[in-house]
Amino acid sequence: MVQQVEASRAALSRDRVLQAAVALADTAGIDSVSMRKLSQELGVVPMALYKHVANKEELLDGMVDVVVGEIDPPRRHADWKSPADWKSAVRQRILAARRTLLRHPWASRVIESRRSPTPVVLEYMDSMIAMFRDGGFSIDLTHHVMHALGSRMLGFTQELFDDSQRLAPNAQAAGLVEMAGRYPHLVELAMAAAHEADSVVGSGCDDQFEFEFALDLQLDGFERLRQQGWSSKAPTPS
Incomplete structure (x- = not known):
C-alpha cells in the first residue's frame, strides 16, 4: 500500500493535476472541483497537490490554459x-x-x-x-x-437578451397576457424566436x-x- 501511494506521488505532475481537474469539471461541474476532491481522484493526499499548484486560484488558471x-x-x-x-x-x-x-x-x-x-x-x-x-x-x-x-x-x-427559456404551460396561461401588456415587443420576440437548447x-x-x-x-x-x-x-x- 505504501509503495502504491509513493508511486502515485512520484507520477504526479502539474500537467496530470490540471488534466484531472478539467476532467472532473467536465463530468461533475466546476463547483465540484476542490483540492480535496481532486486529490481523491488522483489517489494522493491533498498536500501532494500543492507541490504543483499553489492554491485553488492557480489551479483554475491552469485549467483555463489547458482548455485554451x-x-x-x-x-x-x-x-x-x-x-x-x-x-x-x-x-x-x-x-x-x-x-x-x-x-x-x-x-x-x-x-x-x-x-x-x-x-x-x-x-x-x-x-x-x-x-x-x-x-x-x-x-x-x-x-x-x-x-x-x-x-x-x-x-x-x-x-x-435571453429568450431560450420557455414559459411553462401554466405560466403561459397565468402570466403571458399580463407580460404582453407590459412588455409587448419583448414577448412578441421571445415567442417567435427558436433556439437550440443543446448548443x-x-x-x-x-x-x-x-x-x-x-x-x-x-x-x-x-x-x-x-x-x-x-x-x-x-x-x-x-
Whole structure:
C-alpha cells in the first residue's frame, strides 16, 4: 500500500493535476472541483497537490490554459492566398474556440472570473492580433477590433437578451397576457424566436446560429473599416 501511494506521488505532475481537474469539471461541474476532491481522484493526499499548484486560484488558471491550449492553431499567414484571407482565418479560429468551449461548458464561467489573462490566453490573443495585422489592419483599428470582439474571440458571449427559456404551460396561461401588456415587443420576440437548447455555452441563448450571425456582422464591419482606412483619431466616415 505504501509503495502504491509513493508511486502515485512520484507520477504526479502539474500537467496530470490540471488534466484531472478539467476532467472532473467536465463530468461533475466546476463547483465540484476542490483540492480535496481532486486529490481523491488522483489517489494522493491533498498536500501532494500543492507541490504543483499553489492554491485553488492557480489551479483554475491552469485549467483555463489547458482548455485554451486545445483550440486549433491559427492558419499560417504563409498559407493565405491574399491579405483578404484574414477574415476566413479569424472566423475559423474563433469557431474552433467555440467547439472547444462546447466540450468544456464550465470554462467560459472560469475565464470570466480570472483577474488577469493566463499565459496561454495571452498567447492566444497575440495570435489573434497577428492575424488582423497580417490582414492589413492598422494597430489603431486592431486595438478597437479586439475590444469589440471581447469574449467572442474565445468562443462565447454573455448574452443580455435571453429568450431560450420557455414559459411553462401554466405560466403561459397565468402570466403571458399580463407580460404582453407590459412588455409587448419583448414577448412578441421571445415567442417567435427558436433556439437550440443543446448548443448553449453556459447560460443564455448563445446558440450556434446567434454566435455566427453576430461574428459575421462584426467581421464584415471590420473589413469595411479596414478598406476605408478608418482611424479613431479621424472623423467617422459616412
